[in-house]
Amino acid sequence: GHEQLAPGAWLLRGFARDVASTLLADVARVAQVAPFRHLVTPGGYTMSVAMTNCGRIGWTSEARGYRYASSDPGTGRQWPDLPESFADLARRAAEAAGFADFDPDACLINRYVPGARLSLHQDRDENDRTAPIVSVSLGVPAVFQFGGLSRSDKPARYRLEHGDVVVWGGPSRFAYHGVLPVAEGFHPETGNLRINITFRKVF
Ligand code: MD5
Numbered sequence: 001g002h003e004q005l006a007p008g009a010w011l012l013r014g015f016a017r018d019v020a021s022t023l024l025a026d027v028a029r030v031a032q033v034a035p036f037r038h039l040v041t042p043g044g045y046t047m048s049v050a051m052t053n054c055g056r057i058g059w060t061s062e063a064r065g066y067r068y069a070s071s072d073p074g075t076g077r078q079w080p081d082l083p084e085s086f087a088d089l090a091r092r093a094a095e096a097a098g099f100a101d102f103d104p105d106a107c108l109i110n111r112y113v114p115g116a117r118l119s120l121h122q123d124r125d126e127n128d129r130t131a132p133i134v135s136v137s138l139g140v141p142a143v144f145q146f147g148g149l150s151r152s153d154k155p156a157r158y159r160l161e162h163g164d165v166v167v168w169g170g171p172s173r174f175a176y177h178g179v180l181p182v183a184e185g186f187h188p189e190t191g192n193l194r195i196n197i198t199f200r201k202v203f
C-alpha cells in the first residue's frame, strides 16, 4: 500500500523487497571501490553513520562544510557508477509517488551499526529544489523522525523496515527529519546493520 505521510511524502511499504538482495550486492560492489567512512561535520563531530556514494556526484562533509563532489575525497577517484538496479528502483518509486522521469545524479549510502543515529536536520545542499528524494531502507529496522519545516515542530515517528521506500517531494522535501539510535537486531541479509540508500537530483 502507498501511505501518504504528508503532502508530497509517500511511504511505499515493501516496494523494494523483491530487489533487496540485488541492491545489497550492488552496495557491496560500490563499497569495494568507495569504502564506507565516518565523515566529520564542520562542527568537528564524527558521524556515527558511515557513508559512501555512487553516481555522478557524492555528498561529503569536511571541516570547511558540506558539499557535493565528483570524486571521493577518501580515495581521490571518481564515485562508482550508479548501478542499474539502483537507477531502475529510484525511477519506479518516484513514478509510483507521482514524480515522473526522476533522473538522480547523486546517491548517498548510509550504514548504521547498533546505536548509530542521525540527528534532526534538513537536506538543503541540493540545487534542484523541485526533484524529490527517494530513500530505501534495508536490513534491521529503524525509527524515523519526520517533523515539519521548523526545527521545533514535534516529529512524528515511523518504523522503517527492510524493503520500505519513502519518496520525499513537494512541501515535504525540506522537512526536518532524523533517525533514532538503531537498536540491536539481526537481519538475514545484513546482520546487525541498517543500510539506507538515498537518491537525489542535485543539479
Ligand atoms: C536515512 N537519510 O534513513 C535518511 C533517509 C540523509 C538522511 O536523512 O540525509 O542521508 S532520507 C530522509 C529524508 C530526506 C529528505 C526529506 C525528508 C527525509 N523528510 O522530509 O523527512 O538514512
Ligand code: FE
Residues within 6 Å of the ligand: 121, 122, 123, 177
Ligand atoms: Fe536527511
